[in-house]
């Protein structure tokens with residue numbers, strides 16, 4: 001037997017050819033001469049088949065991946081690897097050199113191909129929603145019976161920003177499309193309802209308050225015939241703030257902490273700390289604000305009584321000594337608050 005191409009004898013033959021001639025006639029891989037890659041101009045999403053996918057890859061990686069995906073190795077070729085180089089770029093057309101190497105019946109083989117890749121830049125559906133100001137939910141931050149304080153707005157802004165940064169890599173709709181400052185509070189327009197719910201829970205967890213949710217009918221989707229709803233989520237911060245004074249049953253206390261689960265108050269007489277659940281919210285009454293705290297001086301101290309000057313009238317005032325007052329000495333400055341005509345020394349700050 002001999003090779004029908006080169007005439008070599010005593011060789012193992014493949015389809016009538018010796019190894020060398022057989023490998024020489026093999027193309028290793030079949031690459032389309034023209035390819036298109038559709039990319040989002042705003043993010044790193046790419047259009048594959050009939051879907052947009054967020055790949056997180058660079059443009060070069062996306063092009064290489066498309067070439068690999070659209071190429072078919074020859075059935076007689078093994079271990080085919082591609083080296084992809086950009087030769088030239090004219091506008092949106094990239095001229096690409098592909099060097100394929102592999103083995104054909106054990107013979108190392110190399111081939112070079114040139115192809116044109118057209119880059120189509122468009123806008124993926126998610127970015128087009130963002131660009132058009134699309135939103136699924138509005139988160140309304142309010143305060144009950146009072147205006148929001150600037151430090152509350154600042155904390156909410158920070159929590160929302162942080163949460164969006166955390167959610168965005170997995171949820172492309174986790175964006176803030178609009179933030180409106182109104183007389184009654186702040187409205188945050190959010191691309192994703194799921195993200196809006198997570199964010200509102202995290203705000204409540206940090207700042208306390210009462211959450212509510214209500215859908216609003218916005219019209220009808222012409223293509224599906226379904227009603228279109230947007231969800232309004234409201235977080236009403238409590239009418240009190242940390243440092244304010246509350247009555248709770250017989251007790252008068254200062255609020256020392258507020259979070260999503262409870263309100264912690266410190267009793268002004270016993271210094272005991274009590275946690276109140278949000279279920280008791282409607283039974284609570286503010287009796288003094290944190291700004292009502294005044295400073296005054298201790299003028300005398302007896303075994304059972306301590307005397308200080310009323311912060312406004314400067315009249316001497318006798319208070320029964322409570323266990324916590326043992327550390328207070330004559331001449332000390334103390335913080336006091338007047339509640340229902342009675343002066344209390346406030347709990348020491350930690």
Ligand SMILES: [Zn+2]
Pocket residue numbers: 003004005006007008017018019020021022
């Ligand atoms: Zn041959």
Ligand SMILES: [Zn+2]
Pocket residue numbers: 040041042043044045123124125126127128
């Ligand atoms: Zn995009």
